[in-house]
Amino acid sequence: MNASVTHGADSTRLREIGDQLIAEGRWLREFEQQGSAQIAVLADAWSGQDSADFARDWDVARQRLEEAGALLQHSGAQARAQAADQDSASGGSDGISPPVPGPKAPQRPPDVAANLQDRLEAMTPQERAAFLASDEFRDLATADPEGTKEALDQAFDDGLFEDDPQPYADYLEQYWIDQALREAGIDPAEWDPTQGFEGNEEIITKVYEYYGQLYLDNPDLSWAAMANMIGPSFAGGFADLGMMREIAQRVEQGAQVLPEPDRTLMRELASMSDEDLKFYETSLLSMQQEIFFDQGSMHQAYVDGGIEEIERMHAAGLVDDNSLQAWEGIDSGDPDRVADGNHRLLWREQNQIIVDDYQNMYHHMPTGPAVTYGMTLIGAPTIPGARTFGQVFPVTVDVETAGPQNIPFTSRDNPLQGTVTVTTPLPNGNVADQSSRWALIEQDTWPAFTDLSEDEIRTIVESDFDTRLQEGRPSHNVDEIVLRLLRGFDVDARQ
Numbered sequence: 001m002n003a004s005v006t007h008g009a010d011s012t013r014l015r016e017i018g019d020q021l022i023a024e025g026r027w028l029r030e031f032e033q034q035g036s037a038q039i040a041v042l043a044d045a046w047s048g049q050d051s052a053d054f055a056r057d058w059d060v061a062r063q064r065l066e067e068a069g070a071l072l073q074h075s076g077a078q079a080r081a082q083a084a085d086q087d088s089a090s091g092g093s094d095g096i097s098p099p100v101p102g103p104k105a106p107q108r109p110p111d112v113a114a115n116l117q118d119r120l121e122a123m124t125p126q127e128r129a130a131f132l133a134s135d136e137f138r139d140l141a142t143a144d145p146e147g148t149k150e151a152l153d154q155a156f157d158d159g160l161f162e163d164d165p166q167p168y169a170d171y172l173e174q175y176w177i178d179q180a181l182r183e184a185g186i187d188p189a190e191w192d193p194t195q196g197f198e199g200n201e202e203i204i205t206k207v208y209e210y211y212g213q214l215y216l217d218n219p220d221l222s223w224a225a226m227a228n229m230i231g232p233s234f235a236g237g238f239a240d241l242g243m244m245r246e247i248a249q250r251v252e253q254g255a256q257v258l259p260e261p262d263r264t265l266m267r268e269l270a271s272m273s274d275e276d277l278k279f280y281e282t283s284l285l286s287m288q289q290e291i292f293f294d295q296g297s298m299h300q301a302y303v304d305g306g307i308e309e310i311e312r313m314h315a316a317g318l319v320d321d322n323s324l325q326a327w328e329g330i331d332s333g334d335p336d337r338v339a340d341g342n343h344r345l346l347w348r349e350q351n352q353i354i355v356d357d358y359q360n361m362y363h364h365m366p367t368g369p370a371v372t373y374g375m376t377l378i379g380a381p382t383i384p385g386a387r388t389f390g391q392v393f394p395v396t397v398d399v400e401t402a403g404p405q406n407i408p409f410t411s412r413d414n415p416l417q418g419t420v421t422v423t424t425p426l427p428n429g430n431v432a433d434q435s436s437r438w439a440l441i442e443q444d445t446w447p448a449f450t451d452l453s454e455d456e457i458r459t460i461v462e463s464d465f466d467t468r469l470q471e472g473r474p475s476h477n478v479d480e481i482v483l484r485l486l487r488g489f490d491v492d493a494r495q
Contacts, residue, residue, distance in 0.1 A: 116140070116151035125163045128155075132167040141171070149175055156316065169316040173297060176313075179304065180296035184210035193285035196278070197239045200285060204235050205465055207292050212461040214299050219454055220330050220338045223345040224299060226383070226449050227291075228461050232472035233382040237375060238284035243474040244374035245272050268370035269377075276367045287357045294353050295345065298323070307331040323348055343446065350441060355434050362432035372432035379431065382472045384456070386448035388484075389427040389440055397422045425484055 046054075120128055131137050141148040152171055155161065161168040181188055184206050191203050208231035215225035248269035298319065301309040310327040313319040319327075322344055329341030362368045376389045429436035449457075460468075 113147040113150040113154075116148065117154055120151065120155045120160055121158075125161075128160065129164055129167045132171055141175075145175065145178070153312070156312075165316060169318055172313060172316050173318050176297035176301045177293050180210070180292070180300040183300060184292075184296070191289060193282050193289055196281055197235075197285070201239075204285075204288065205469070207231075207288060207296075208235070208465050210292075210296065212465065214303070215461055216458065218303070219458075220333070221299065221342070222339070222449075222457075223295070223342040223349075225457050225461055226342075226346070227295070228465070229383050229449070229457070230381060230445075231465065232468040233380060234284075234288070235469055236382075236473040237379060238281050239469075240474040241277050241281050241284070242272075242274075244269055244371070244378060245277075247378055247474070248272075248374060265370045265373045268367065269374045272367060272371065272374075276364075276371065279364060280361055280371050283357060283361050287354045290357065291349055291353055295349060298327070298345075302327060302330075339450065346441065346446065347438075350438055351434060358432040358434070358437070362430070368432075369430070372430050373427070376427045376429065376431045378474055380472075381445055381448075382468065383445060383449050383452075384460075385451060386445045388425075389429060389431065389436075390425045392440055392444045393428045393436070395424045395426045395428045397424070 120131075123131060137148075149172075152168060156165070156168045178188075186203055186206050192199065197204070208228050211224040211231070212228035214221045215228065219225075248266055298310065298313070301313060305312075307327060310319060310324060310331075314321075314324045326341040326344035326348070329337035329344070332338065332341075358372065362372045364371075380388050429440075431437045431440075
């Protein structure tokens with residue numbers, strides 16, 4: 001930058017220009033470095049002439065980006081030096097120039113949000129919707145998530161999406177999902193439920209550790225603590241889904257007392273195919289992912305943006321009235337309202353987010369009823385004091401003993417005749433049924449959780465999740481489960 005170009009310019013303005021040029025130059029060079037890193041990853045999975053041509057083209061572009069960034073930073077430094085010279089020439093009586101503040105270092109050019117907002121304002125609703133679905137916008141949102149959100153939020157607040165709010169809602173939802181994934185250290189490209197438990201084991205742990213950290217950072221987020229604590233039983237269940245067959249096979253002989261259809265379900269479960277089990281494993285892993293996308297995005301929005309960001313999600317249609325009330329209760333700090341708010345989030349999870357997933361598994365014929373019954377049969381919550389489905393809602397069988405009700409030829413009651421009620425350890429219901437599942441949570445699981453002290457919860461959440469997961473896996477507790485199912489019969493005889 002030639003000094004004659006800036007001679008006589010306001011030194012404060014010169015310094016601002018210099019700061020902006022330096023920041024934009026730095027951003028360009030960071031963009032070049034990030035691009036080179038992504039190209040290196042791409043090269044591992046792409047070979048051939050097309051790959052070589054692309055790498056060559058990128059090398060040219062990379063050099064130009066690096067040169068442009070260096071030029072911007074050099075020009076910015078010259079502008080700042082000129083500002084310092086002018087301050088020195090017109091300094092105070094002591095001849096010492098005022099100190100020059102260091103350059104600011106934003107992660108993006110400061111005018112990105114303003115430029116994007118101007119573009120959005122010039123578009124029709126149809127053009128805005130098409131733009132938000134374009135590769136250009138996705139690239140911009142990836143390179144500059146904060147600036148993009150600032151522009152989109154302002155456009156929404158200004159009513160630009162009033163005729164069609166869905167594009168903004170889709171963007172906002174994905175933004176907070178991405179933020180939650182980033183905070184949890186999860187690469188979305190690697191999260192594939194079809195790869196089974198082993199292919200997702202590290203991510204499964206990261207999900208529940210993320211929930212745990214939410215609670216440790218803010219004890220009012222007790223839904224997250226409960227999710228972390230119940231995680232070993234849920235994750236352990238789909239880790240050892242095949243164990244249902246072994247358990248059913250070992251229990252089958254002891255289930256002859258059961259009436260139909262329970263006896264039939266036990267037989268079907270004992271003869272389950274590997275193909276069917278693969279379907280259910282993928283379904284359960286997809287449920288975990290769906291819960292994270294919903295609850296994780298809301299929690300991250302609240303952590304980063306407070307209740308105002310939840311209100312924004314509500315205005316965009318992502319959060320319904322019940323969930324907004326939940327977060328308002330959590331944000332209030334009042335213990336009763338905080339508890340109610342977390343209970344509402346639990347209700348949302350069970351009755352809105354995953355209710356269809358359970359039903360899809362149940363209706364996967366012919367095995368669905370048997371498999372979901374098996375989940376109900378062997379599932380044991382990893383929350384201290386919480387009981388199994390069969391312990392809360394057991395199957396009972398009434399058997400009439402032989403003989404007349406009265407002693408023959410008298411009106412006296414026959415003491416040898418009566419009703420024998422057999423209470424089994426087997427569940428009278430199915431977790432795939434929404435009302436039955438919620439009844440178990442309402443009557444037992446949630447009360448057991450809320451009976452724990454904050455210190456008890458914190459001790460569990462702070463403990464190693466992988467250790468708890470291994471301890472809770474059915475494969476490590478087969479004998480205990482079988483004994484619970486075979487020895488848990490109770491007989492009550494009455495006349």
